[in-house]
Amino acid sequence: xxxxxxxxxxxxxxxxxxxxxxxxxxxxxxxxxxxxxxxxxxxxxxxxxxxxxxxxxxxxxxxxxxxxxxxxxxxxxxxxxxxxxxxxxxxxxxxxxxxxxxxxxxxxxxxxxxxxxxxxxxxxxxxxxxxxxxxxxxxxxxxxxxxxxxxxxxxxxxxxxxxxxxxxxxxxxxxxxxxxxxxxxxxxxxxxxxxxxxxxxxxxxxxxxxxxxxxxxxxxxxxxxxxxxxxxxxxxxxxxxxxxxxxxxxx
Ligand SMILES: NC(=O)c1ccc[n+]([C@@H]2O[C@H](COP(=O)([O-])OP(=O)(O)OC[C@H]3O[C@@H](n4cnc5c(N)ncnc54)[C@H](O)[C@@H]3O)[C@@H](O)[C@H]2O)c1
Numbered sequence: 001x002x003x004x005x006x007x008x009x010x011x012x013x014x015x016x017x018x019x020x021x022x023x024x025x026x027x028x029x030x031x032x033x034x035x036x037x038x039x040x041x042x043x044x045x046x047x048x049x050x051x052x053x054x055x056x057x058x059x060x061x062x063x064x065x066x067x068x069x070x071x072x073x074x075x076x077x078x079x080x081x082x083x084x085x086x087x088x089x090x091x092x093x094x095x096x097x098x099x100x101x102x103x104x105x106x107x108x109x110x111x112x113x114x115x116x117x118x119x120x121x122x123x124x125x126x127x128x129x130x131x132x133x134x135x136x137x138x139x140x141x142x143x144x145x146x147x148x149x150x151x152x153x154x155x156x157x158x159x160x161x162x163x164x165x166x167x168x169x170x171x172x173x174x175x176x177x178x179x180x181x182x183x184x185x186x187x188x189x190x191x192x193x194x195x196x197x198x199x200x201x202x203x204x205x206x207x208x209x210x211x212x213x214x215x216x217x218x219x220x221x222x223x224x225x226x227x228x229x230x231x232x233x234x235x236x237x238x239x240x241x242x243x244x245x246x247x248x249x250x251x
Pocket of ligand 1: 143
């Protein structure tokens with residue numbers, strides 16, 4: 001029996017250099033996995049790889065680029081021999097009222113959210129099929145579930161990711177590939193900037209959290225992702241898991 005829950009597993013984490021993705025990368029490694037981190041931030045990615053040693057390969061790239069998805073998967077196979085876990089965490093968007101959002105704003109949310117998730121899943125499929133029990137973890141958002149103002153393109157991309165994930169969970173179950181979605185709420189640097197730009201919205205969101213605070217990326221969100229990545233979650237697929245202190249309760 002393995003002493004660590006993710007021992008021997010190989011993962012790709014998009015946006016894995018900082019924020020929630022950085023916390024996920026660190027915890028997956030702590031629990032025994034090896035990780036290809038795909039991120040735009042060269043300095044943060046190299047610093048993390050330096051900190052975590054041979055267990056991490058940093059790949060600088062834009063998740064919107066299909067070739068980057070293929071390269072991430074081939075890097076995992078070359079360096080770690082296989083791929084068992086895919087975490088589609090990266091995504092970017094601009095917050096404005098719906099009528100002010102431009103085509104470029106929509107492209108950004110869709111390309112880095114929905115299409116990146118699609119492309120990484122497609123690129124990973126041949127390897128995930130061979131894993132003998134694989135896990136895909138996609139990222140949704142309470143902003144989509146709640147219809148948060150100023151988040152039209154982002155909410156649309158995130159809800160599309162949830163729909164896509166449910167379909168793929170059904171289609172890939174025969175290959176023993178699980179697909180789940182995490183909707184986090186965590187005080188990362190990005191959220192801190194949003195809180196500063198829109199303090200009323202931030203205060204409203206924090207006030208709605210029964211556990212009384214925005215989550216900590218390392219202690220509150222990454223463990224839920226690590227659980228879904230592990231064989232402890234082997235009977236769980238097609239689910240949306242709220243890592244949000246109880247803010248939204250799905251039924
Ligand atoms: N933080 C929250 O409270 C919250 C709430 C709801 C949903 N989410 C979702 O959780 C995920 C992580 O959120 P976060 O707050 O840690 O985000 P973040 O902005 O702090 O970090 C995102 C990471 O992705 C990288 N990245 C951004 N664009 C990229 C691109 N095109 N290609 C490659 N890498 C790219 C960034 O460099 C960064 O390392 C996102 O999908 C986000 O939508 C977060």
